[in-house]
Amino acid sequence: MTITKVQSSAKAMPGAERAPVVNDFSISVATKNGSGSQTANTTLLRALFKMGVPVSGKNLFPSNIQGQPTWYTIRLNHESFIARRPRAEIVVALNLATALEDHQTVEPGGVFIYADDIKIPLNRGDLTYYPIPVKKIAAEHEADAKLRTYVANMVYVGALAHLLGIDLNDIEAALMYHFRGKRKPVDSNMRVVRAAAEWAAANLTKTDPYRVEKLDKTNGLMMIDGNTAAALGAIYGGVTFAAWYPITPATSLADALNEYLPQLRLDPETRTPTYSVIQAEDELAALGMVLGAGWTGARAMTSTSGPGISLMTEFVDLGYYAEIPAVIWDIQRLGPSTGLPTRVSQGDIIAAYWAGHGDSKHVCLLPGSVYECFEFGWRAFDLAERLQTPVFVLSDLDLGMNQWMSQPFDYPDQPMDRGKVLTAEDLDRLGGFQRYKDVDGDGIGWRTLPGAEHPLAAYFTRGTGHNERASYSERPDDWVRNMERLGRKFESARKLVPAPVEDRVPGADAAIISFGSADPAVEETRARLARQGIKASYLRLRALPLADSVKDFVAAHQRVYVVELNTDAQMLQFLRLHVPEHAARLIACNHSDGLPLTARWITDAILEKEG
Amino acid sequence: MATASAPVKTNIIGLTKADYRGLESTLCNGCGHDSISARIIDACYDLGIRPEGLLKFSGIGCSSKSPAYFLSRSFAFNALHGRMPSVATGALVANHRLLSVGVSGDGDTGSIGIGQFKHLLRRNLRMVYIVENNGVYGLTKGQFSATADVGQELKYAGRNELLPIDLCLEAIASGCGFVARSFAGDPKQVTTLLKAALSHRGTALLDIISPCVTFNNKDDSTKSYAWGKAHDERINDFTYIPPQEEITVDYAPGESREVVLHDDSKIVLKKLDEKAHDPTDRMAAIRLLEEARDRQLFITGLIYVDTSRPNLAEHERLGDTPLTRLPEAKIRPPKETLLKIMGDMF
Secondary structure: OOOHHHHHHHHHHHHHOOEEOOEEEEEEEEEEEEEEEHHHHHHHHHHHHHHHHHHHHHHHHHHHOOOOEEEEEEEEEOOOOOEOOOOOEEEEOHHHHHHHHHHOOOOOEEEEEEEEOOOOOOOOOOOEEEEEHHHHHHHHHHHHHHHHHHHHHHHHHHHHHHHHHHHHHHHHHHHHHHHHOHHHHHHHHHHHHHHHHHHHHHOOOOOOOOOOOOOOOOOOOOOEEEHHHHHHHHOOOOOOOOEEOOOOOHHHHHHHHHHHHHHHOOOOOOOOOOOOEEEOHHHHHHHHHHHHHHOOOOOEEEOOOOHHHHHHHHHHHHHHHHOOEEEEEEEEEEEEOOOEEEEOOOOHHHHHHOOOOOOOOOOOOOOOOOOHHHHHHHHHHHHHHHOEEEEEEEEEHHHHEEEEEEEEOOOOOOOOOOOOOOOOHHHHHHOOOOOOOOOOOHHHEEEEOOOOOOOOOOOOOEEEOEEEOOEOOOOHHHHHHHHHHHHHHHHHHHHHHOOOOOOOOOOOEEEEEEHHHHHHHHHHHHHHHHHOOOOEEEEEEOOOOOOOHHHHHOOOOOEEEEEEOOOOOHHHHEEEEHHHHHHHHHHEEOOOOOOOOOOHHHHHHHHHHHH | OOOOOOEEEOOOOOHHHHEEEEEEEEOOOOOOOHHHHHHHHHHHHOOOOOOOHHHEEEEOOHHHHHHHHHOOOOEEEOOOOOOOOHHHHHHHHHHOEEEEEEEEEOOOOOHOOHHHHHHHHOOOOOOEEEEEOEEEEEOOEEEEEOOOOHHHHHHEEEEEOOOOOOOOHHHHHOOOOOOEEEEEOHHHHHHHHHHHHHHHOOOEEEEEOOOOOEOOOOOOOOHHHHHHHHHOOEEEEEHHHOOOOOOOOOOOOOOEEEEOOOOOOOEEOOOOOOOOOOOOOOOHHHHHHHHHHOOOOOOOEEEEEOOOOOOHHHHHOOOOOOOOHHOOOHHHOHHHHHHHHHHHHO
């Protein structure tokens, strides 16, 4: 075996004498997709989480079913900084096709763990090398040849458990979670994990400094992906109708609806569903159905991604102009066109806000965590029904599909806001109504719901020009009055949407404005800047239209870096329009390469200007 | 001498014909669509349908304007071009206790909306889907639609060389359980078909040739009044019998057969002769339409009936209470359930 050689090369390195690095490094596992590596990756992630160590896991996967390179990166950090890091200290290479590149990208002084049938020049003097007989261990401990490829991934989990000091009981607990308590698959996987750990104990001499130790930093936290959180939020928000069309990375949101609705939402008396979820023929039909349902009074939603937003655009506009509640989740991926469907971006900000032709603009919520995916999941329905308009929720692939630590979700703390709806009794009392009349001065009219048993309830819903009585009108004054009212309604929306979260540092000249899944990288950036003596305030946007308070925030700082994950600095454009008198203070800090932002990139970009 | 005014005539639920009327039409004088609107008013009045219990849908085009011209007491949704089916689907799943009439055109259904049309039929949503078919785009002033016959000529568009799409054939292929073709110039047949279609619990397609007096009414056009009157070939003779009413038709015993619809109403078909089309025979219906297309025959009547497929609401296992009427307590699960779910995620 090559072990002797490897050990001697390890001894030649400074690794053995280095101070231990505990609970502060990244792991990158290179595999092929469709090989079962996800089970191993998420098991490792959850085991670390169960050890009390703050972690994040990001799946960097191809648009492919089977056989293409995929990487899973895990960051663990005792200070709870869990943004992606550009390089990993520990790289596990299980895919020959990418091994050369994987080898090159290990952080200097790091560790390269590889399947022993991968033959590449191991010529970096700064690394520690551990070859693992992956196939041999899998073959010895899994009799079923069909399962062997899948459980082979557990070999690296076992080896890492030994090398890093991960408790095998926590790995077993993670597997129990993954297989929902099914003993058989847990046992077969654990067999391989134990065998690999024992093999590593007997055959590898640890010379690297990286270690995991139990902590208490995840007490009370849970781990969940944003799409599941969004679906649960919608379910507790009373969703009664959902229509969707399969698209990465939004599909798992509809999957979660289909998983949890039957558990949670059968009528206790009749045992019939209190919901309907329809897989539509395309995204146009999905939003058409949602508008039809919202019009009759259902809490209706769809979930999609960029290309779906393009297809839905004509309907979004109809919803805006005919004033129909709808909730549209956009799990953003990298465009334009098909782009990179399995990579992340915040590239739909302009497309969503200004979706449609003519003069329309839309309310967009910007969840910055899985906690907010849940909260906005129910709150979006309240806003849509209050404002009688489509409401976007702009999540993204990183937030939606990856596992995140979170404080427990808070059950909705207020009753549902069903908005301004007139009943038959109201109509008796009022003697009629005008659908698009601004009775209350907030730009929001009163509506009746189809099926209302009253001769005066009906009105004609249309995308054509209409007056206050919902009658067709081509009169210029009717048009102007209606658009002015929609403008007032948008101002009402500005006050109703979730306010920005501000952290103003007294005396700070520099500030950051950001939103969505960029938040962890921004928080880490602030800590890095602080070490350089730069204090930066932070405002995290949570919705469009932009709040008035954003103006004060910009005015209070000399330089405001707008951090976002897209190529055209889309949010910066909106901010410049919102605060024109201070537009020169707003500095683009945007980047988009398909991967989640890193604190290192943001810090360098800001230091370049601050330095 | 006192003049006693004639008592106002009412239907079985005590409403007058005026309660079913709409706004004055803005379509061209003599438009076939207006006569279809009048038939919808007749059918709903005769059947005693509550206007509040029926939704009107349309897409975009001349035909799609017409829901404003009947049943003003019914809610209406004038949707996007070709997208009426999806809007209707959402609305009628959210409240599946409502009836519905959708009005579309040959462009709205046969071109831009063909996909949604076919998926609506596949889902079998309860809806009377009327195509006011005139073979031409009117609002944009005279382009061919996808149902224009080969050889049809239009003033500006010239001569159509492409095969027409037969919407009845498309409907049968997609599993539609009620397929009929009629002619706007045949009020009795249109009314009878409408009544039967309103009793059908899935999607009912009525492909009604409805001449465009402005752009496509030359006598040699297969979509003109003259052609329709001269060539209308009835494939069967039938009567609609509402539920609980005795069958009173003047067909001799043995000369008729019944198709029972979901609400126990009946379509009584007269056996004209051996050649009379049997609408319960799917292959015969397809053959009939293929032959008619080959020979450019204008056949009208009930082409296909199949009441066996569940509709979308049944497929979704919806309860008696519409989704839109469920109280908050039934659509927001209790707090303990959330705690339990989260408990699994620690």
